[in-house]
Amino acid sequence: MTEHPAHQSPKEQATDPANGQFDLRLHMVSDWHVGTGGGDHGHVDRLVQRDEDGLPHVPAKTLVGIWRDACELAAHALDAGPTGAWHAWVDDLFGTQGQLRRGARPAAPRPARLAVDGALRMPGRVGALLRDRPLLRQAATFRKPGVAIDPRTGAAADDMFRIEEMARAGVALAGTAELRDLDLLDEEQRRAAIALLRCGARLVESIGGKRRRGAGRCRLELAGGLPEAELAVLTTRPSDPPPHRGSHVTATPAPAAGPGWEQATLLLRTRTPVLAYAQSQGNLVRGRDHLPGWILLPTVLGRLRGQAAALAIRGDLVVTAATPGRPVPRVFTTAKDDPAVIRANTLAEPSPEGTRAARSGYLDDIGGDALAVRQPEMAVRMHNTIQDDVQRPTEAIGGVYIYAALAPRQEFRAQVRVRTGVLPKGWARSLTGTWRVGRSAKDDYGLVQVTLADTGPVGRATGGPVAEGGTLRVWLQSDLLVRDARLRPSTSWDDAARALERALASAGARGVRLEPVRNGEAAVGVGRVDSWHRKWGLPRPTLLGIAAGSCLTFRVAEGTVPAAALRDAEAAGAGERTAEGFGQVLINDPLLSTPITHPSRPAEPAPDAPHRQPTAPLTPAEAGHEEVRLIERAAWRHALADAAESIAADPARRETIIPRGPTPTQLNAVRRLLPELDDEHVTDWLKRLTWPQDAIDRLALLLNDHDKVWDYLDLPQDELTVTREGNTALRAELHGEAVRTVLAACLVAHARDAALSRDENDDTSRKEQRS
Structure with missing residues (x-):
């Protein structure tokens, strides 16, 4: 395991x-x-x-x-x-x-x-x-x-x-x-x-x-x-702590050594819950279903050091969001009764009845051409803030609050992209290791294990140049932040077109003019980011833009867009704050023009194996041995008490230990043995008994044979023990307690049944006398 x-x-x-x-x-x-x-x-x-x-x-x-x-x-x-x-x-x-x-x-x-x-x-x-x-x-x-x-x-x-x-x-x-x-x-x-x-x-x-x-x-x-x-x-009086070190920005980063971009694909595995702040609802703080680029960027800059911060300011370094897959295009429709099933692509086929537009989730490749919607798992935990003078949570300092964060043991992928040659060779290796990201990263949240999945130049597998009169279908991989003519945050398609024109011009396609196509060729949502300044404890300005997963269609009214410009525009992003992962786009992705031929849903998790995988038992030299022995002892005591009650409740099993021969007075004498069950005392007591020989033999077998009581109890020892010597040690340690528990339970049950039998006989006799 x-x-x-x-x-x-x-x-x-x-x-x-x-x-x-x-x-x-x-x-x-x-x-x-x-x-x-x-x-x-x-x-x-x-x-x-x-x-x-x-x-x-x-x-x-x-x-x-x-x-x-x-x-x-x-x-x-x-x-x-x-x-x-x-x-x-x-x-x-x-x-x-x-x-x-x-x-x-x-x-x-x-x-x-x-x-x-x-x-x-x-x-x-x-x-x-x-x-x-x-x-x-x-x-x-x-x-x-x-x-x-x-x-x-x-x-x-x-x-x-x-x-x-x-x-x-x-x-x-x-x-x-x-x-x-x-x-x-x-x-x-x-x-x-x-x-x-x-x-x-x-x-x-x-x-x-x-x-x-x-x-x-x-x-x-x-x-x-x-x-x-x-x-x-x-x-002595210690020296004061040093001032907090802020980030250092190099004023003149190195120029790019050649055309294009290079990238490092990172695989992030959450070790603890990760909270990327999304919104607050009362005392509930909701986290995002992914790791945005704006919470990954500080760690990336800290690990790359040197000119990294200046490259991000200049637009030559981009950190994308870490997601479990690509955001579901909003032109896709899903079944109303099962949002995980993708039914149609409205850009390539009509949408059947009983569907609705996809608004959240990520694409899950479940084999072949089949796709489904995947939702990351969230973990909900409650915390509180204690006021010093009353030692209780109070509303004045926060009180009780709840975090809804990404659950641990999940995998996400992100990319760090830089222009070719601006960083020394092997720069991607410095990004691996354990990161602390998001809110409350100093304690229960934010631990992420990062490994390097892939490195190399940024390229496109498909897609050629687009001439004048051609079509650009843009699929947003993250929120797109644009402004209108008065510099206000905007969600207008026209403003998005201008932002994309500027991105293409920066990539080498100058003189290109785009016109939005609105006749059913788009599906747009509004995205909102409410972030929080952790150091100052104050809110930041709200970022309003076009939501991830939105799909927009543009016609090239003037100019030609080369394939290299499309590649570089996808790598650099469009709009504002691209270094933080905003404005990531895919242009003319073949998925947007492909009908959904295999509607399906993700496979259900495989059922647990009928047999547990073998694991080595815990040895006394290993950490945790004392803790496990304490838990084992408590589990055995609980199990033997349940098993003793089960034996006492079954007359047939009870008679193998307490026969019907002895009188209640004789059986009550057995209670004198319970405080002390040493072999010498038990032997002397059995010799003085005047019970029927069969009853003496049964009781002697229980008291003298140290394995017999465990045969009667029939405990699931494999489920109760994980230490190497646990079975042997606990059988010896708890033998006396097991015998006392079984005898006490059987004596109580025997006396109760005998009293009920007498009451029934008395009732029968009275009825006969009346008749």
């Missing part, structure tokens, strides 16, 4: 001391609860957050918030007040908080230097081993009942009974973190940053909900790449 990178333990993920990477380990001393904010109606009022493997975890947002509070407490003590050099280091490590005071001039914001690589999870192979074992996953938590106390009466209040889900104590959750831009700090500054982080970690004592009632007691440890800070740093 292949383990997802985000689920690997810190020991399995390579840490780099030079880059400030280090490991985190959160030891949960007591039962803990990091909730989802909701419950399962009728069963559980408050549920624990679980990761993709179904196991409880601590989100990075929760850890960073608690850690920052602890560092602020340490800074207050070291600075002997609410301000000072150590408080400046808190802002440097965790970033300045975005709440602006009324009437106060806001200071320049600082991004966080500390970044946590997603949630803290069960270490090692625990997630992979428990992913398809529901009995073990369920045992990682338990349900705890509770009530609300009426302050007036001091008794339980009416209708206030609740059940809360709690994660088990004794586990150690693992994760990784890093200090970014560590090269900007000198040796003294590094020691100060590390010392403050370690002081804050020592002060972290609890996490999650119900902390005042004993839940969530924990211990946070930092290990790995960063050395122990010298204690002497804490006794």
Whole structure:
């Protein structure tokens, strides 16, 4: 079984001391609860957050918030007040908080230097081993009942009974973190940053909900790449953190070495949810269904360095959006009852009844000539902002909010295009690695693994020159931003035609004039981008344009468009802000003139295999062994209790353990054995019994044969154990508990049936006497 990178333990993920990477380990001393904010109606009022493997975890947002509070407490003590050099280091490590005071001039914001690589999870192979074992996953938590106390009466209040889900104590959750831009700090500054982080970690004592009632007691440890800070740093005033470094733009980038463009195709795999801000609806923040070029561009410029920023300003560098496929053309129609099925291309055939225009989604090639609509998967998570003085989420500072972001374990493709020769050879290799993009990229969101899929010159597989009187069918791959004659944002076809004319002129096709064709040859939508300035915490201007997937048809009224100009115009884009991925077009793509001959829908996911893929059991030397043994023990106890009740409920199976011969008084004597089941005590007790010999033999077999009780219980041990020695160790450890549980359940059931039988006999006797 292949383990997802985000689920690997810190020991399995390579840490780099030079880059400030280090490991985190959160030891949960007591039962803990990091909730989802909701419950399962009728069963559980408050549920624990679980990761993709179904196991409880601590989100990075929760850890960073608690850690920052602890560092602020340490800074207050070291600075002997609410301000000072150590408080400046808190802002440097965790970033300045975005709440602006009324009437106060806001200071320049600082991004966080500390970044946590997603949630803290069960270490090692625990997630992979428990992913398809529901009995073990369920045992990682338990349900705890509770009530609300009426302050007036001091008794339980009416209708206030609740059940809360709690994660088990004794586990150690693992994760990784890093200090970014560590090269900007000198040796003294590094020691100060590390010392403050370690002081804050020592002060972290609890996490999650119900902390005042004993839940969530924990211990946070930092290990790995960063050395122990010298204690002497804490006794002196540290030097101030360096100012935040902005992006550097080279004024005179190198000219292009030749005609055309070269490109690098990137494959982006989401390791954590990725939030590219789309809109806010109340306390719900919706993300986009792709990774826009404007959130990828800063990372690309940071990795290319040098002249990259100047090339983007000059229009010689373009970063396209990362999408799972090409946006569905709006000239396509889909079935009303199944939006995934493409029924017709209105540019090449009439649309049948029961269809509607496609407005969202991406083309999914499902084999042959068949196409379908694909929608990326979204993940919804709830968070909150805690107000320091009341230690609760309040509306004044944000309260409870929800993020709807791209789910992890999805693949997207993007292209970085530059004019030939403006960057040194091999520039594309610097783009690979782990990126942090989008909103909340310092904690639970934004981790993307980037690999290089393809490099080479930008070219067109099909398409020749278009002479005067010819037709240009333009398929927008991203939103097109254009302006009218008064420089206002526009969605007019005429303004789009002028933008395309300028793009063709820049590509070498000068003197070309285009006329829009409006007689059913187009399908246009309006796109809107509401972005957010993360550093200042303020909204940016709204970008209004023609939406991706729109299809426009133009007639070449004057001039001729060479094939090379079409190729370069597609590479450079049209309209405004092309470096950020806006204005990407395909011209005269053959798909727009091809009828839909094979309407179909994506294939359903293959059903789970009937047999689990074999995996190596967890050994004592591996990370996560202690956590799994704790979960296994709880799962075995739960399973043996259920199995004992099943035996007690079946008279035939119960009689193999508790025969009918002994009287109820004699059977009650068995309860004296339950507290102590050592072999010597059991043997002496059996010798003194005056039961029928058959009953003594059955009880002796259960008490003396250490394997017999497990034969009776018949537990699904393969579903309850993933450690190498788990079956043997747990059978020995839980033998006495299993015998006591089976005997107690059978004795209770036997006494209950005997009492019912007596009641029935008494009723029969009374009826006979009356008759």
